[in-house]
Amino acid sequence: MTVVKQVSPQLRVAVIGAGNVAGHLAEALARVGCLAGVWSRNGNHASSIAAPLNVPGGAMSDLPRDLDIYILSVKDDAIPSVSAVIGPVAGIVAHTSGTVSMDVLVRERRGVFYPLQTFSSNRQIDMSEVPFFIEGSDADVSETLMNLALCISSNVRYAGSDIRATLHLAAVFACNFTNHLWAIAEDILRREAGCSLDVFAPLLHETLAKAIECGAGISQTGPAARGDIHTIKKHLQRLDGLREKIYQIVSQDIMNNNQN
Known part of the structure; x- marks a missing residue:
């Protein structure tokens, strides 16, 4: 396993979703100490991911609004509606899709945090080797998402919608x-x-x-x-x-x- 740098403990990241990608991302973020919790429309599913990681988990109604980054790891067609449920937040909202533009996130600080890998719940993945493709609505958002990805993986680069x-x-x-x-x-x-x-x-x-x-x-x-x-x-x-x-x-x- 490639050793990657540790993220600043001040950065607090929410994983929103309870599927395979969400589960693997949550584990990786927990290992570097910045996972604030896991939330989804099905609170029980989110809690099942969060509990072994010793972080909060539950329904979207319980989602804190003061976190630094919200990573939406949901089906492509659910991204706009889940983003709307989050409502106005100061933090960055980013999705994990390879095929959806970041502009479906109708907010100022938005981005993409795309891990290029096949994920299954019963398989362990060395996330330090997974390529991550990052896009942000401005230079500050891009840099923040890039730095977060570099805490998980040694293979990170910028990529716009067409490349993804x-x-x-x-x-x-x-x-x-x-x-x-x-x-x-x-x-x-x-x-x-x-x-x-x-x-x-x-x-x-x-x-x-x-x-x-x-x-x-x-x-x-x-x-x-x-x-x-x-x-x-x-x-x-x-x-x-x-x-x-x-x-x-x-x-x-x-x-x-x-x-x-």
């Missing part, structure tokens, strides 16, 4: 779509070979390592990369429905890329 939207789009391909393809592979292995996905662990690790170290495009292997139409046809004969279409589309895209 691009990062989020690319992350869907790199993470969500890739995981779905693993799920397809897992199902095929289980049903037709009696194996689990762990038989692919060395393959998956090496594929990722090559993509990061050498570049994903030039690291591409497989029948489509080498133009092996005979093998592709054999594979397609064993597939039907959407999986057949997925195989065809991805294979064609790989072949197109190799021709460029």
Whole structure:
């Protein structure tokens, strides 16, 4: 784990929300001593995150209005309404979305505090390695959010709405779509070979390592990369429905890329 600096104990931060991102952020902020508490529309859910961290937690009606930063870690379409519930505060209000402009927060001191990672409640994440992308309504807000993020992670940078939207789009391909393809592979292995996905662990690790170290495009292997139409046809004969279409589309895209 990378060692990151400690935040000033005077900075008091509220996490608003009770989902996976909120839970991980709350833990990280508690470790550096600036978590004032966790609040959400469902007070019981917020309390379940706050209690193990020994901080206050509850419903939005209990939210203090004198904190330094309010981090909204809620669904994208709920950001405006939750911001409205907070009401007028002197502190910074920032959301954690990769796809929503900070301007949905109709207030003077607003920003974005976006951690680029996949979060699950049952998984431990080393937040010191998670990239954070920061935006603020002015230089002071940006600097404050940047300094807060640097207390959690060693990988922090500024990014406006367009850059964050691009990062989020690319992350869907790199993470969500890739995981779905693993799920397809897992199902095929289980049903037709009696194996689990762990038989692919060395393959998956090496594929990722090559993509990061050498570049994903030039690291591409497989029948489509080498133009092996005979093998592709054999594979397609064993597939039907959407999986057949997925195989065809991805294979064609790989072949197109190799021709460029």
